[in-house]
Amino acid sequence: MADYSHPDMLVSTGWVSEHSADENIRVVEVDVDTSAYDEGHIPGAVGWAWNTQLCDTVQRDIIPKDEFEKLMSSSGIGNDTTVILYGDNNNWFAAWALWQLKIYGHADVRLMNGGRKKWVAEGRDLSSDAPSPAEAGYTAADADNSIRAFLPDVHNAVDAGSVELVDVRSPDEFSGKILSPPGLPETCQRGGHIPGASNIPWAKACNEDGTFKNADELQALYAGAGITGAKPVIAYCRIGERSSHSWFVLKYLLGLDGVTNYDGSWTEWGNLVGAPIERGA
Amino acid sequence: MKPEDHSERTLELAGWPVRVTSYKLGGAYRAQADNVSPGANIARAKGATKEEAEQRVLAKAEERLAATRVMPLE
Numbered sequence: 106m107a108d109y110s111h112p113d114m115l116v117s118t119g120w121v122s123e124h125s126a127d128e129n130i131r132v133v134e135v136d137v138d139t140s141a142y143d144e145g146h147i148p149g150a151v152g153w154a155w156n157t158q159l160c161d162t163v164q165r166d167i168i169p170k171d172e173f174e175k176l177m178s179s180s181g182i183g184n185d186t187t188v189i190l191y192g193d194n195n196n197w198f199a200a201w202a203l204w205q206l207k208i209y210g211h212a213d214v215r216l217m218n219g220g221r222k223k224w225v226a227e228g229r230d231l232s233s234d235a236p237s238p239a240e241a242g243y244t245a246a247d248a249d250n251s252i253r254a255f256l257p258d259v260h261n262a263v264d265a266g267s268v269e270l271v272d273v274r275s276p277d278e279f280s281g282k283i284l285s286p287p288g289l290p291e292t293c294q295r296g297g298h299i300p301g302a303s304n305i306p307w308a309k310a311c312n313e314d315g316t317f318k319n320a321d322e323l324q325a326l327y328a329g330a331g332i333t334g335a336k337p338v339i340a341y342c343r344i345g346e347r348s349s350h351s352w353f354v355l356k357y358l359l360g361l362d363g364v365t366n367y368d369g370s371w372t373e374w375g376n377l378v379g380a381p382i383e384r385g386a
Numbered sequence: 387m388k389p390e391d392h393s394e395r396t397l398e399l400a401g402w403p404v405r406v407t408s409y410k411l412g413g414a415y416r417a418q419a420d421n422v423s424p425g426a427n428i429a430r431a432k433g434a435t436k437e438e439a440e441q442r443v444l445a446k447a448e449e450r451l452a453a454t455r456v457m458p459l460e
Contacts, residue, residue, distance in 0.1 A: 137426065137427050138418075138427045138430055140430060141418075141427075141430065144411065144416060144430070144432075145387065145389070145411050145412070193427055194420070194425060194426055194427055195425060197426075222407075225389045225392065225407075225409060226392055226394075228388050228389055228390065228392065229388065229389075230387070230388055231387055231388070231389060231411060232387070233387075233412070274424060275423040275424040276423070277423065278424070280459060281457060281459060282456055282457055282459055283454060283455070283456060283457065284455065284457065285454075286421055286423075286424050286426040287402040287421040287423075287428075287451050287454045288402070288419075288421055288426070288428035288429075288447060288450040288451045288453075288454060289421075289426055289428070289450070291455070296457050306423070306424060307424065307425075308423070308424060308425050347424065384459055385459060
């Protein structure tokens with residue numbers, strides 16, 4: 106069986122159990138539902154709210170550099186700290202946080218394989234005490250947007266057929282049958298997908314316990330859908346968090362070059378006046 | 387504290403497949419409902435018993451799922 110291209114980007118729940126209190130390790134929980142952290146989290150873990158702490162709260166964007174530095178510092182994270190991210194929904198927003206940490210150049214950040222789901226299912230310790238880490242000085246690099254796709258990139262790619270476009274939403278969202286995941290608020294005017302996109306739902310990369318499938322299975326999944334890395338790859342979903350998960354798989358587990366996350370995603374494209382849209386499977 | 391009595395099951399709610407997970411934590415039961423596809427959390431709830439927590443989470447989830455519109459595809 107082939108190994109992941111960057112196996113060091115993942116740690117197991119068992120590893121976290123043994124090392125979460127180590128000096129120079131900071132565990133951070135990032136959830137879709139930010140109340141999950143308050144219910145109980147890995148002892149010593151800091152909680153980040155994706156919708157207030159990892160976003161620009163005025164314009165739609167990722168967190169600005171100066172706010173990122175403050176967040177890292179107040180979380181007790183220095184430039185040399187190893188950051189372990191985990192969260193609910195199989196690490197959707199944990200992967201999104203990892204993507205942002207990489208944009209701002211953090212050297213050592215990893216995902217806990219299986220996320221919160223696996224930790225809870227294994228009956229491991231949870232705490233409701235929020236830690237108060239000492240401030241750590243943090244200096245972020247200028248944003249590296251080579252792992253981020255913006256609207257013009259996607260427009261150009263669609264026109265030129267120069268990229269492999271991966272829509273990681275559910276088949277019902279991809280077809281346009283629904284405008285958002287069942288039970289979640291609608292955030293776009295139109296259903297469907299960006300012309301030419303392949304639909305490879307993020308969850309196909311995961312096992313039932315929330316861990317990632319092995320490298321051979323992932324290779325078969327993406328290559329079977331025509332995603333080989335022969336061209337640059339742009340992943341998108343609804344708001345960019347599920348596609349961060351798939352971006353992580355493509356970049357770090359399969360080792361493809363030129364993979365970007367289009368965080369504008371369907372809430373941007375599907376709301377554009379005049380943007381071409383395809384419907385159906 | 388450790389989560390205990392963990393269980394997970396799938397059922398249909400308001401026409402959508404839903405996964406309900408529940409466990410006991412710190413003297414109370416916690417339940418969460420996720421849509422099966424794509425796997426997003428819809429609701430969380432707390433109760434004195436597993437049944438109570440699940441009943442509450444299913445009520446919340448059903449209300450939210452019922453608001454999901456299905457669009458006609460040409």
